[in-house]
Amino acid sequence: MLNGNAQSLLLGNSFNRMPPTAKQLGTKADLVTLWTGANDLVNGDDPKQFQQELRGRFGIVKEDISQTIVVANLPDLTMLPPFRTSPSPSVTPGTQRGLHSR
Numbered sequence: 554m555l556n557g558n559a560q561s562l563l564l565g566n567s568f569n570r571m572p573p574t575a576k577q578l579g580t581k582a583d584l585v586t587l588w589t590g591a592n593d594l595v596n597g598d599d600p601k602q603f604q605q606e607l608r609g610r611f612g613i614v615k616e617d618i619s620q621t622i623v624v625a626n627l628p629d630l631t632m633l634p635p636f637r638t639s640p641s642p643s644v645t646p647g648t649q650r651g652l653h654s655r
Contacts, residue, residue, distance in 0.1 A: 575618045582618050588625040595630075597643035 575581075593603050614622055630636055630644050 580618070583621065585614055585619045585622045586625070587622060588627075590627050591630060594627070594644055594648055595641065600648055 589607075590603065594600075611622060627649060629646065630649065631640070631646060636644050
């Protein structure tokens with residue numbers, strides 16, 4: 554198992570670590586799971602740019618690590634206490650849908 558993610562990383566940072574580490578270790582995987590986007594959303598990143606970057610990263614993972622990638626959607630962050638008590642303009646149902654659209 555290779556965990557290429559860590560708390561507080563944005564999409565680009567987590568993916569930038571994974572393929573080089575896998576190559577260095579000579580690792581191939583049957584399956585890659587991905588749950589990303591919360592930090593990018595909170596950071597106010599553009600959903601369209603996020604989608605474009607994510608698609609590009611999929612190509613790298615498919616080529617270097619695994620052909621099978623499972624992606625989990627984010628929960629509705631607006632329902633979490635920190636965003637209910639202090640709403641963020643970058644964390645809205647609309648921006649979340651933008652991250653999830655295909």
